Amino acid sequence: MDDPITAVASCRRTNLLEKDPLLYIFNEMYKSHHFEYEFETEDKEKEEEDEEKEKEEYMAAESVVFLDTPLASPYNNRIRPLLDAIDELRYFKLMPEEGIDINHTLPIPTIVVIGDRSSGKSSVLESLAGINLPRLCTRVPLLLRLQSSDYSTPKISLHYNGKVVSANEKTLADKIIVATEKIAGKGQGVCATPVTVNLKKQGLPYLTMVDLPGIIPVPEDVYHQVSNIIMDYISPKETIILNVLSAASSVHFSTCESIRMSKQVDNTGTRTLAVVTKADRSPEGLLDKVRNNDVEVGLGCICVINRIGHESYEQARCKEALLFETHEHLSQIDKSIVGIPALAKKLVNIQETIMKKYLPDIVLKIEEKIKTNLDDLMKVPNPMDAVIKASTAVGSIVDHSSTFRKLVDEYSKELQHHADRSSTFRKLVDEYSKELQHHGDIGKDFLVDEINKLKDARTFGPSNFLSRQVFMSLVEEKVKTISEVPSKFIEKYWNYVESVCLSVLMSDFRDHPQILSSIKREVQNLVEKTKQHSFGWVNNIVEMEKHSNYTTYPEYMETLKKLMAYQDEFMKILTDDSREKWNVQIDGLGEIDIGHLRGLEGYVLEAFDMKMRLIAYWEIIVKRLIDYTVNHCLHYTNQSITSSREGWQRMLESSVAKHKERLETSMEVLERSKNVVNDLIEKFGK
Numbered sequence: 001m002d003d004p005i006t007a008v009a010s011c012r013r014t015n016l017l018e019k020d021p022l023l024y025i026f027n028e029m030y031k032s033h034h035f036e037y038e039f040e041t042e043d044k045e046k047e048e049e050d051e052e053k054e055k056e057e058y059m060a061a062e063s064v065v066f067l068d069t070p071l072a073s074p075y076n077n078r079i080r081p082l083l084d085a086i087d088e089l090r091y092f093k094l095m096p097e098e099g100i101d102i103n104h105t106l107p108i109p110t111i112v113v114i115g116d117r118s119s120g121k122s123s124v125l126e127s128l129a130g131i132n133l134p135r136l137c138t139r140v141p142l143l144l145r146l147q148s149s150d151y152s153t154p155k156i157s158l159h160y161n162g163k164v165v166s167a168n169e170k171t172l173a174d175k176i177i178v179a180t181e182k183i184a185g186k187g188q189g190v191c192a193t194p195v196t197v198n199l200k201k202q203g204l205p206y207l208t209m210v211d212l213p214g215i216i217p218v219p220e221d222v223y224h225q226v227s228n229i230i231m232d233y234i235s236p237k238e239t240i241i242l243n244v245l246s247a248a249s250s251v252h253f254s255t256c257e258s259i260r261m262s263k264q265v266d267n268t269g270t271r272t273l274a275v276v277t278k279a280d281r282s283p284e285g286l287l288d289k290v291r292n293n294d295v296e297v298g299l300g301c302i303c304v305i306n307r308i309g310h311e312s313y314e315q316a317r318c319k320e321a322l323l324f325e326t327h328e329h330l331s332q333i334d335k336s337i338v339g340i341p342a343l344a345k346k347l348v349n350i351q352e353t354i355m356k357k358y359l360p361d362i363v364l365k366i367e368e369k370i371k372t373n374l375d376d377l378m379k380v381p382n383p384m385d386a387v388i389k390a391s392t393a394v395g396s397i398v399d400h401s402s403t404f405r406k407l408v409d410e411y412s413k414e415l416q417h418h419a420d421r422s423s424t425f426r427k428l429v430d431e432y433s434k435e436l437q438h439h440g441d442i443g444k445d446f447l448v449d450e451i452n453k454l455k456d457a458r459t460f461g462p463s464n465f466l467s468r469q470v471f472m473s474l475v476e477e478k479v480k481t482i483s484e485v486p487s488k489f490i491e492k493y494w495n496y497v498e499s500v501c502l503s504v505l506m507s508d509f510r511d512h513p514q515i516l517s518s519i520k521r522e523v524q525n526l527v528e529k530t531k532q533h534s535f536g537w538v539n540n541i542v543e544m545e546k547h548s549n550y551t552t553y554p555e556y557m558e559t560l561k562k563l564m565a566y567q568d569e570f571m572k573i574l575t576d577d578s579r580e581k582w583n584v585q586i587d588g589l590g591e592i593d594i595g596h597l598r599g600l601e602g603y604v605l606e607a608f609d610m611k612m613r614l615i616a617y618w619e620i621i622v623k624r625l626i627d628y629t630v631n632h633c634l635h636y637t638n639q640s641i642t643s644s645r646e647g648w649q650r651m652l653e654s655s656v657a658k659h660k661e662r663l664e665t666s667m668e669v670l671e672r673s674k675n676v677v678n679d680l681i682e683k684f685g686k
């Protein structure tokens with residue numbers, strides 16, 4: 001009869017293996033005298049030959065890894081539906097966007113393998129993942145990231161020191177050795193820099209398994225380095241700790257260093273599982289150790305026999321099954337705690353328990369989100385009401401201003417008494433008016449500019465014509481000094497209108513940030529457009545004032561007459577040699593020092609006349625600028641309210657509609673997600 005491998009192969013053919021594999025193998029082995037464990041044979045030569053042949057077949061095989069890995073089957077039955085559901089939730093675009101982050105809400109555990117040096121850690125991982133790992137001692141953390149993908153051929157890559165190296169099943173072990181040497185050197189030194197191996201293949205479980213350097217008591221620095229690495233990896237709460245203990249070791253399980261370490265981070269042992277390896281090497285006494293729970297870790301312990309030498313994974317599993325079934329000592333151990341498949345099942349159960357613990361929390365979060373969405377929906381204001389409110393608020397600026405306009409007519413003194421000084425608009429206009437008037441002050445050297453200009457002009461031509469020119473140039477100079485003032489008022493005014501609109505609209509849509517941002521944008525665009533138009537307009541007005549000197553305002557002549565009435569008094573004081581101080585008091589201009597004009601009498605009379613005309617005319621300019629600018633602003637405010645009202649309404653309606661649609665879709669998604677999670681709870685909660 002064939003050896004166990006051939007037996008398995010032949011059962012596969014006949015489908016008997018599926019029915020009762022152990023019994024079948026057992027019978028076949030019994031018949032063929034291959035019963036003794038370790039497959040001892042008298043014909044050593046034949047054994048060596050067979051081994052060599054197996055090795056060749058093994059190396060020639062297309063795919064020596066990723067057979068149906070022990071973890072894959074229980075994983076696919078239990079965890080895969082959970083992950084599929086999570087994918088579905090991701091597809092619904094639930095999570096971060098909805099304020100529920102599935103990656104944080106549902107952690108996917110990592111399996112970390114720790115234990116003494118050569119206890120069989122890499123072998124356990126190898127057995128679980130069905131992947132060749134180097135048989136040399138592990139000196140850097142090895143992170144195996146298993147991932148399911150659509151590709152039937154595995155994709156393997158190594159990542160370390162910022163490098164990515166691709167590999168295949170046959171070269172992987174060698175490439176891990178090269179990577180380890182590059183990181184930790186060629187000696188026996190260890191290093192915390194990890195090598196990550198990404199493995200993608202159809203049907204693989206989504207899992208990260210970490211192989212860590214083994215613990216050795218000496219040298220002390222290596223012991224400390226390894227301890228630190230182990231503590232770093234086993235501390236996170238989502239980690240499942242596989243504490244690997246060799247049955248062949250003389251050390252008592254409970255005094256093992258790795259047990260002490262895992263107890264430090266997982267006192268109750270809720271995430272620690274002991275794996276006793278090399279059961280084949282020390283079968284005697286193992287039952288007692290396991291039964292007495294020498295290990296005392298919360299999740300108990302599983303005894304395994306790993307692949308050794310050039311055995312294939314299938315061979316190793318058959319051998320393991322056979323020994324635990326038939327060996328006089330090993331067969332005494334409870335079947336639920338022996339073998340790699342039992343370990344895989346247990347790990348999947350642990351993972352499932354951890355993941356399931358979070359499911360009710362997800363449902364709760366989803367329900368909360370549905371409730372806030374519903375509240376939001378109820379609270380979305382009517383766009384029409386909002387627009388009316390905003391228009392009315394802006395309109396009230398216009399209403400306030402009509403009183404002001406009357407007051408402007410009665411001029412600034414009256415303004416002080418009648419204006420409603422609390423209104424922001426009134427304050428703006430008041431400031432504007434004051435600034436313009438301030439530029440009308442007579443300044444320090446009374447009449448000096450006028451005299452200089454007249455002197456210059458005399459040199460060139462007939463006096464009549466030139467005095468008009470001088471007046472025009474004085475007007476232009478004066479207007480230049482205020483050319484920025486109207487633009488500043490315009491800027492402030494439209495900013496004020498913008499803030500009024502926004503504050504009204506914002507208060508209505510405060511709880512709806514998505515709508516708020518589009519409202520803000522729309523209002524800002526509209527105001528900016530109007531503002532630019534206003535700037536153009538007001539600059540034209542300033543230009544016009546610079547180059548014209550015409551007015552029909554009767555106030556001009558009245559003011560001029562009043563001022564000219566001081567001319568005689570002014571001359572009398574100026575020509576009075578007996579004085580020590582030469583000051584003249586003029587109504588509206590205050591007390592003016594004119595001592596500096598003595599000796600310039602030839603130009604003074606004409607300069608006085610020019611100055612008084614300029615002062616009278618400046619009042620008209622100020623009045624006109626205020627009237628123009630304020631009227632312009634009011635007119636444009638009215639116009640923009642009327643013309644933009646419909647636009648605003650449309651904009652708001654579409655924003656509100658979009659917002660409502662978003663909320664409704666999100667609720668639908670949330671309801672569906674909740675059902676998915678509830679289904680899972682119902683299915684797996686049992």
Ligand SMILES: Nc1nc2c(ncn2[C@@H]2O[C@H](COP(=O)(O)OP(=O)(O)OP(=O)(O)O)[C@@H](O)[C@H]2O)c(=O)[nH]1
Pocket residue numbers: 115116117118119120121122123124134135136137138139212213214215277278279280281304305306307308309
């Ligand atoms: N007979 C037998 N040998 C085993 C078993 N498990 C592991 N071995 C052997 O023990 C030796 C060490 O195994 P590894 O898996 O490399 O041990 P490790 O704990 O990863 O070693 P370090 O990384 O050096 O700490 C290898 O020769 C394995 O073939 C087992 O269950 N039975």
